Each structure stands twice: as C-alpha cells, then as structure tokens.
Amino acid sequence: MSVIVSLTVEDVRFPTSRELDGSDAMNPDPDYSAAYVTLRTDDGPDGHGFAFTIGRGNEVQCAAIRLLAGSVVGRDVEEVCADLGGFSRSLLADSQLRWLGPEKGVMHMAIGAVVNAAWDLAAKRAGLPVWRFLSRMTPEEIVGLVDWRYLTDALTPDEALDLLRAAEPGRAERAAALEDEGYPAYTTSPGWLGYDDVKLARLACEAVADGFDLIKLKVGADVEEDVRRLAVAREAVGPDVRIAIDANQRWSVPEAIGWLERLAQFDPWFIEEPTSPDDVLGHAAIRRAVAPMRVATGEHVQNRVVFKQLLQAGAIDVLQLDATRVAGINENVAILLLAAKFGVPVCPHAGGVGLCELVQHLSMFDFVAVSGSMRDRTIEYVDHLHEHFAAPVRSRRGRYLPPKEPGSGAEILETSRHRFRYPDGAAWSAES
Amino acid sequence: MSVIVSLTVEDVRFPTSRELDGSDAMNPDPDYSAAYVTLRTDDGPDGHGFAFTIGRGNEVQCAAIRLLAGSVVGRDVEEVCADLGGFSRSLLADSQLRWLGPEKGVMHMAIGAVVNAAWDLAAKRAGLPVWRFLSRMTPEEIVGLVDWRYLTDALTPDEALDLLRAAEPGRAERAAALEDEGYPAYTTSPGWLGYDDVKLARLACEAVADGFDLIKLKVGADVEEDVRRLAVAREAVGPDVRIAIDANQRWSVPEAIGWLERLAQFDPWFIEEPTSPDDVLGHAAIRRAVAPMRVATGEHVQNRVVFKQLLQAGAIDVLQLDATRVAGINENVAILLLAAKFGVPVCPHAGGVGLCELVQHLSMFDFVAVSGSMRDRTIEYVDHLHEHFAAPVRSRRGRYLPPKEPGSGAEILETSRHRFRYPDGAAWSAES
Numbered sequence: 001m002s003v004i005v006s007l008t009v010e011d012v013r014f015p016t017s018r019e020l021d022g023s024d025a026m027n028p029d030p031d032y033s034a035a036y037v038t039l040r041t042d043d044g045p046d047g048h049g050f051a052f053t054i055g056r057g058n059e060v061q062c063a064a065i066r067l068l069a070g071s072v073v074g075r076d077v078e079e080v081c082a083d084l085g086g087f088s089r090s091l092l093a094d095s096q097l098r099w100l101g102p103e104k105g106v107m108h109m110a111i112g113a114v115v116n117a118a119w120d121l122a123a124k125r126a127g128l129p130v131w132r133f134l135s136r137m138t139p140e141e142i143v144g145l146v147d148w149r150y151l152t153d154a155l156t157p158d159e160a161l162d163l164l165r166a167a168e169p170g171r172a173e174r175a176a177a178l179e180d181e182g183y184p185a186y187t188t189s190p191g192w193l194g195y196d197d198v199k200l201a202r203l204a205c206e207a208v209a210d211g212f213d214l215i216k217l218k219v220g221a222d223v224e225e226d227v228r229r230l231a232v233a234r235e236a237v238g239p240d241v242r243i244a245i246d247a248n249q250r251w252s253v254p255e256a257i258g259w260l261e262r263l264a265q266f267d268p269w270f271i272e273e274p275t276s277p278d279d280v281l282g283h284a285a286i287r288r289a290v291a292p293m294r295v296a297t298g299e300h301v302q303n304r305v306v307f308k309q310l311l312q313a314g315a316i317d318v319l320q321l322d323a324t325r326v327a328g329i330n331e332n333v334a335i336l337l338l339a340a341k342f343g344v345p346v347c348p349h350a351g352g353v354g355l356c357e358l359v360q361h362l363s364m365f366d367f368v369a370v371s372g373s374m375r376d377r378t379i380e381y382v383d384h385l386h387e388h389f390a391a392p393v394r395s396r397r398g399r400y401l402p403p404k405e406p407g408s409g410a411e412i413l414e415t416s417r418h419r420f421r422y423p424d425g426a427a428w429s430a431e432s
Numbered sequence: 433m434s435v436i437v438s439l440t441v442e443d444v445r446f447p448t449s450r451e452l453d454g455s456d457a458m459n460p461d462p463d464y465s466a467a468y469v470t471l472r473t474d475d476g477p478d479g480h481g482f483a484f485t486i487g488r489g490n491e492v493q494c495a496a497i498r499l500l501a502g503s504v505v506g507r508d509v510e511e512v513c514a515d516l517g518g519f520s521r522s523l524l525a526d527s528q529l530r531w532l533g534p535e536k537g538v539m540h541m542a543i544g545a546v547v548n549a550a551w552d553l554a555a556k557r558a559g560l561p562v563w564r565f566l567s568r569m570t571p572e573e574i575v576g577l578v579d580w581r582y583l584t585d586a587l588t589p590d591e592a593l594d595l596l597r598a599a600e601p602g603r604a605e606r607a608a609a610l611e612d613e614g615y616p617a618y619t620t621s622p623g624w625l626g627y628d629d630v631k632l633a634r635l636a637c638e639a640v641a642d643g644f645d646l647i648k649l650k651v652g653a654d655v656e657e658d659v660r661r662l663a664v665a666r667e668a669v670g671p672d673v674r675i676a677i678d679a680n681q682r683w684s685v686p687e688a689i690g691w692l693e694r695l696a697q698f699d700p701w702f703i704e705e706p707t708s709p710d711d712v713l714g715h716a717a718i719r720r721a722v723a724p725m726r727v728a729t730g731e732h733v734q735n736r737v738v739f740k741q742l743l744q745a746g747a748i749d750v751l752q753l754d755a756t757r758v759a760g761i762n763e764n765v766a767i768l769l770l771a772a773k774f775g776v777p778v779c780p781h782a783g784g785v786g787l788c789e790l791v792q793h794l795s796m797f798d799f800v801a802v803s804g805s806m807r808d809r810t811i812e813y814v815d816h817l818h819e820h821f822a823a824p825v826r827s828r829r830g831r832y833l834p835p836k837e838p839g840s841g842a843e844i845l846e847t848s849r850h851r852f853r854y855p856d857g858a859a860w861s862a863e864s
Contacts, residue, residue, distance in 0.1 A: 027527045056528040057539060060496045064538070067492060095459045096488035102681070102709070102732055105537015106496070107489065150708045153685035153717065249534070253585035276582045277534070278737040280712060281744050285585065300534055305710040312713050 002043040002077045007069040009062045010036040013422040023194035025220035026248035030054035032353040035061035039117045041077045047121025048411040051109040052324045052352045064110035081122035085145040088115045088330040104302035115328025120408040129403040131364035139164035146334040154308045160337045167372045174368045182399030185381040191217035201236040211397030214242040220250035230266040246272035253282040257289040270294040270318050277301050283315035296320050299349035304334045311342040322349045323358035332362050340371045351382035356393045357409035360400045388416035434475040434509045439501040441494045442468040445854040455626035457652035458680035462486035464785040467493035471549045473509045479553025480843040483541040484756045484784045496542035513554035517577040520547045520762040536734035547760025552840040561835040563796035571596035578766040586740045592769045599804045606800045614831030617813035623649035633668040643829030646674040652682035662698040678704035685714045689721040702726040702750050709733050715747035731781035736766045743774040754781040755790035764794050772803045783814035788825045789841035792832045820848035
C-alpha cells in the first residue's frame, strides 16, 4: 500500500501590479498569486494544486489549505485515486470547517486546491492529462464524482447519466478533432484598464494578427472612458472581430442597465460580471433589460448551488466557470453537467496565474464527453506567466492545443516557486 | 488626537462537543469558538469583537482578522467612531482581500469582527449600549452606515430614509416599553439532536415553566426519529406552546418537501434552514410547497445581496440574521432595512458563544427605530456560556431584558479567554 506522506503549502506571488497587468474597475493592482499545495506519496509523482488569489490574503488561503493536511496525510493513494468523488466529499463533510463557508470563500477554495492536487496525482499515475483521464471514465464513474446535495431539483443523477450516455458514441472522434484543431480561445490581453489607448490599439491589432476573433475589454470605471476605449478598439480591429466587455461587478442592477444602454452601440458579444456574482435575480433582470446583449458570469460564483440558480432563473447566456473558485474538478464536473442540461455554453474564466493551464482540461472534457459541442464556446486566454509552469499552455492561431503531459497542468517550476515565494523569495526581498 | 494603537487576535474555544450541546443534523460535534479581536486605543476603553465558529478552522478565521491590522492600526479613533459607515466601507474596499470572497466566508466574517469591535469602542466611548447608540442616530446617519452597492434595485437610500423617518416619532416610547417588558425570546435548549427523549421532555417542560411560549427542535437526520421526538415534545409542552423546527441545511429541495409533509402534523411554527442557505430559488419552491408552514433562514446567509434576493423572491417568512456572519453591524442595518421594506419579521439567530449578547442590540434597535414592531418577532435564546461575558444577557420569563452596559456585549472575561485559549489554555492542555 502506498500513502500520501505529506501536504505542503507555499505562498507564491507574482508582482504583476508593477505593470498594471490585470487592472480592472474593481481590482486596480492585483499581484497574481497561488496558495500552492503539493501532495507527496511514498511511491510516485507528486500532486500539485493551487488556489488563485490576487495578493494580500494569500497567506490566509495557505493557512486554510494547511488545515486540511490532517484529513489527507496517511491516506491510501490508490483508494484516493480510484474514488476522487469520495475523496472530495470527505473534505466537504467536515462540519467544523463547513461552518466557515458553508461551501464558499477561503475554506471552499482550499478544498478545491487539495482536490485538484489529488486529480493531478491520479492523472499522473495514470500517465494521462486530466482531460483525457476524465474523458475515459464511464458515465457512471463521472456521475459518482459529484456531490448531488442541493442539485436534484434541477438535475438528477439519472438525467446526468442520460446526458453522458448520449455523448458516449462520439467521444473518440471528438478527441481526435481536438488534437487536430484545438479549442477556441479569446483574449483579454489588450483590454486592461491600466493601458493607454496606444497600447490598447496595438495589443488589439496584435491579437487579431495572432488569430483571435474575440477580444475582451474591461469597462465600468467611467462610462465616457468606456465609450472612448471601445471606439478605439473597434477601430483597431474592424467590424468582424467580436468584442466582449467585462465590468468586474462594479454596478448595481439599475446602474448596469443604464450604462449598458450607452455601450450597446459597440455590439458587445457579452457583458461579463455586470453586478455582484451572488445576485442571481439581478443578473436575470439585467439580461431581460439588455437583450439581445448576452450576459456572462461565473469567475466569482462560489459553488454549484449558485450556478444552478443562474441557470434555473434564465439569468445568463454564458457560464464562466473558474478552475480554483469552487471545490475542484468534482464541483466543476457538476457545473458542466448543469450547463449541458440547460443548454448554456461554458466559456471558462482564465488568466491570472495558471488558470489557463488548469481550466482547458475542463472545456476539453466537456467537448469530448458532456456537451459534445464547441458552438459558442471559447476559453479566456491571457498570455501571462505561462513560463513558470512545468506544462505551459500551448496555443496556435487563437486556439488552445490539447495538453499532452500527464496531470492537471498545475505544477509550477521549482525555480519559480523559489524566486516568487512571499515574502522571502528573491523577487520580493529585492524590493525592500 | 487619539489613535488605535493595536489590533490583537485570540483563538478562544469552548469544548462544547463533550456534552453534545449544540449537536444537530449537520453539525454533530461543535466546539463553540470565537476568533476574538481587541482594538486598543491610547486614551480610552478597548473595543471587542469576534467571529463565531464551531472549532477547527478558528485559527484561519484568526489569521484573516490579523490581516486587517494594517488597515486599522494608527487610525484616528474619533474619526472612526464618527463615521462607522466609512470605516466599514474602507475595509470592504480592499480589492486584494475582496477577491477571497467577495463579501462572503472567512474574509467577510473577519471584516465583521473588526467592524463590530469598532462599534463596541464607539458605543463605550459614548457611554451607551449599542442598541441605544444606534437608536439615537438620525435617519440620515443610519442611511450613511450602509454600503448601498447592489441594493438599489430593491431599496434605495431615499426609501430607507422614508422608513426611518416614519418610525422616528415613537422612538422614546418604544425604548421605554423595551425597558419595561423586554423583547420576546424563544429557546433551542431542549432540542439538540444529541439529547435523549427524557432529557428532551424535561428541558421542554423547563422551558415552558421558565416562560417561553416557543421552543425549537432540531430535525433532519432521520424522519422517523423526527416524528417520534416531535411527538415527545408536543406531549411535554401541550398544544398551546409553539414548536419550531430546524433542519440545518440537510435537505435538497424535493427531499425537504417530502420530509415536511411528514412533520406538518405537528404544526411547526416555522421550518428553519430546510436547504442550502445559498439557494434562494430553492427556498421559494419549498415555501410554495409547504404553505402555510412558514420558512426561515439566515444564520448562514453570507451577505445583504442574498438576503435581498430571499426577500425579492418571496422565499422566506422569517429572516434570521446573525451577528457575526456578515460584515458587522453596518451590513446588519442594511438587512434590517430590507426586511422592513418587504414587511418580513426578523428573528435573529443566536446561541453559539456570545451571539445572544451581540444580536439583541440589533433587534432592539429594529424595534425602536426601524420596524417599530415586535409582532411575530423573537430572538433565539440558548442558555450556554453567558458566564464568560463581561455583560452577559439578562432574561426574564422568556424575554431578553435590554442591556444597560456601554458597548456591544462582545467582551469576554480575561480569565475565560485565558482558560479557553486554544491550544494552550488550561481547558485544552488538561485534555492531553
């Protein structure tokens, strides 16, 4: 029998605020960070996972992950890898820790990081990238990954089985198509608020030259500025490239509706996070008011229960799940199944640090084994910080190419972890 | 000028799980705990506040509070006390920390603990208990306490002003009535799942003898057990005492509806937490199905945005705010205003450690200056751990008596903090 012998946590932060990369109307100065967890076993590869944060507070996120060591260290590796559903449910079932959420915020993201590290471990032991590892599971195994509590009024395990069985026949063909063509991407690189017009126009043109047919701009700080920047971007890319906009939760519901009336002239492909991610009914009201403009949210949606309601209420046109906000791959599988049931396309949030590396596996699994479709689907792409990863994303002409390396993509190079460790790594200590 | 010279945090835990006090279907073995914060100034009383947790993870909650020291230490005490709205908004506005929620879970509760400590400080400096301190504010000052973001589709500042002005004339009379008669309470002491039938019947009879006309029983672990225990309780208290039931989030929506069909014969006064506190639409569906049984929730509702939706959706008959789950008194003032607008009675969650001491101030303020009513309103009362507080709750014949001591009620005696400090206090080190 082999066991998990340790769970260690590292506080890794990249000083991205120095260049205003990632600046938006809500988050002016993020330092992209990872509360990074490593599971070691006595007989094989390590498992890596992380929660993504934007700087201060990453140490609290690390402390929350460390708290889970007692529930993980000493467990039988083969058992964990053979029953990742049971593993994730066992972490969620600790009632004292559940009180800190329940199922939201710091403690929920901590569980997500550890669950994802177990997936990395399991996929590496199987010699497969996570998207393939998931795509080889039977419908019954996939259904067994999910914590069904609070879901059955919208989706039952039997309905999920039917969905998954319906998608079974085409799996091999779609996996081959992925290898050939990759998966659609869109880019936010031009659109950060901290960039001036020249940089915005230049980066927008470069994005189109690189093959992207959808770019995204941050909005929400000042409506006149937004009108001006959207005009600059539209002029730079021409009428055929789609432009999405992202308000990062800046608005109340009536404010969102008024502001979007001004921006509708630029025909945004979707408006992302117009208001609080908690406001299911608010998103539904905004969607009704701004139709046919499409409404998107999800990067800050705390768990499957809120996604369930966004779908039940007809509040969103685009579901933007995030790889590290919820309780790991298991909860994201539940969210993919819900989206498939309601026929809403999933366009994951990415960027930050390592989110592209992680989340591509979920979209590719969705294409192969769940929705079976790429229609209206695209993964956010930001060309930042990939060089720090053991298996960095590969993209070509505006598409993600499917990862070939075993695991989840979460592993950060040891040299980078060392250099950007907070506060004592060279990147930080040089500052003081 | 006087300043806040320090913010210190203590991890205080009471080993309540040893007696199964507080056991319910979701939380079998809580150790009631406080992540306890003290603000010291250079010229007056300390301010105390805490986040309530149930054991493991209290250290993470403490770490989150500690993180706020940088935003608090060195601030001008008079400025903070004169603008508690601005103070609370400044803590909520840190975008890097906001990412860890946003506005939910560990980081949000940390802000709540610090905000409440500032209220304790301000009220002590004014020589008033918090309920009186709040009740002397003008409608404009009260409206200025609130973070209005995400609320205006349901309640505008002007509407709140109208509500508060309408309640102004009767303030003095109602404060006097409070002094004379106290505020209604109900008790959960008999109803914990860990108690056997004999103890349940005995405690239920004692509660009635003590003057309570509403008791609450935990349900949700086993439906046959629930039927049996409700029959025991009903036999013990007779037909005229109301019995509420509390499922602590155990059920999915269809399960709640089926289970409650079995329990309806006992005419529960309300069903509390039938499902996930995140599930606005789920509560609305349950309420429609089990009417006229009343639906209650709130102790785990993360913030004002979710309360807003519960009210907008007609999902609850009883709003159970909690003193330490949201971002402190300021956010709870917003929640009281929302409840008043929608005409839903507020019956706060209490118990735990210190929640009775804190939350009574909010209900009393609501009676004096917001809703102006006690009708269908009652505060949970559990007779646990009050002896550890500098100003313990006083009750008489099933009613809370209004606190007279200056401050918020949060201060735990230094001897108790010392003895129950985790892990090195005598109450814990004796265990090993």
